[in-house]
Amino acid sequence: MAEDSQRNFRSVYYEKVGFRGVEEKKSLEILLKDDPLDIEKLCTFSQRFPLPSMYRGLVWKVILGILPPHYESHAQVMMYRKEQYTDVLHALKVIRFVSDSTPQVDIYLRMYQLESGKLPRSPSFPLEPEDELFLAIARAMEEMVEDNVDCYWLISCFMNQLNTKFRDSLPQLPKAFEQYLNLEDSRLLNHMKTCSAVTRLPYDLWFEKCFAGCLPESSLQRVWDKVISGSCKILVFVAVEILLTFKIKIMALDNAEKITKFLENIPQDSSDAIVSKAIDLWHKHCGTPVHSM
């Protein structure tokens, strides 16, 4: 009993001085001791708490199905993944789609195109909008993940998740954005309506690229924790928080073009706070996922 209150006291203490992460890291470590891993619990954890960066790679790979739940199979499966990567990369070199001087993100794009049967007839053909989307996400992921094989698999599975699981919900997000902004700050929404800016906001950057190229990677990965573990709705609240954060600036802009341009290049220094507030706002409106640990 005494030990218990001691523990609780320490938790509160950590929380106050910003060490809440210690407790969270411990509970994630308990989850990671499960063998086979419980993917559902890992998803719930990532919905609720920030992932400690040392475990982020593992958790993402397990949730996205790059690694199976059984630890015993990890080495074997990773070997298959690596072989597949090598096979596809080599093939692209044979047909001269990539060379030693091709930038890494372009290599990832060609690999993804080949694997999905969408490789164009010639590397000189202009890129499609969906390719630009891929490149934005690949560039961001490249900043987060060091190993090329891991990085390719994460990009490719993340893209597949956007194209399948979230295919129907992503187009609904602009409407939800308008709805929540109205709840949080109707004056700001009205100002943007007056400027006819609401339909011209950078929705593709926010909801298709999932803020890749908009937020710095250190903040972005905390948003992607939520997206990867199953919620694309978090994107709406990041967008709302961006507007609330730069409200004064936006209220001073009087036309849609200026507002859009500003939002496409927001200052990076407040992004960590924006993401934290967005996650709180998301929990406030959508509830905290049930913690089934």
Added chain:
Amino acid sequence: YLEDVKLQARGQLQAVESRYEAQKRITQAFELEILDLYGRLEKDGLLKKLEEKTEAAE
């Protein structure tokens, strides 16, 4: 426990299948490339013959 073994097997199988599917895509891409290269070779050959003809005619 039986379900566990099945689940583990499925995890491995999924990775091997994906590697196989990629290899199939590679074969398809190579096939297209071969057709394309033959096309270019034939065009080159045809052009050469045409040039020879026009030269002879001159």
Added chain:
Amino acid sequence: YLEDVKLQARGQLQAVESRYEAQKRITQAFELEILDLYGRLEKDGLLKKLEEKTEAAE
């Protein structure tokens, strides 16, 4: 029964593995073909350039 399931899983895994190996051999054969075709195209291109040069020199 458990052994049975394990055996079955191994059998499935091996089946996909061997399909992969077969596909890979096809890919390798195609790769040689592609290298050969590129070689021929480049030789043609080179010959053409050489001819142009000698013509210009004449």
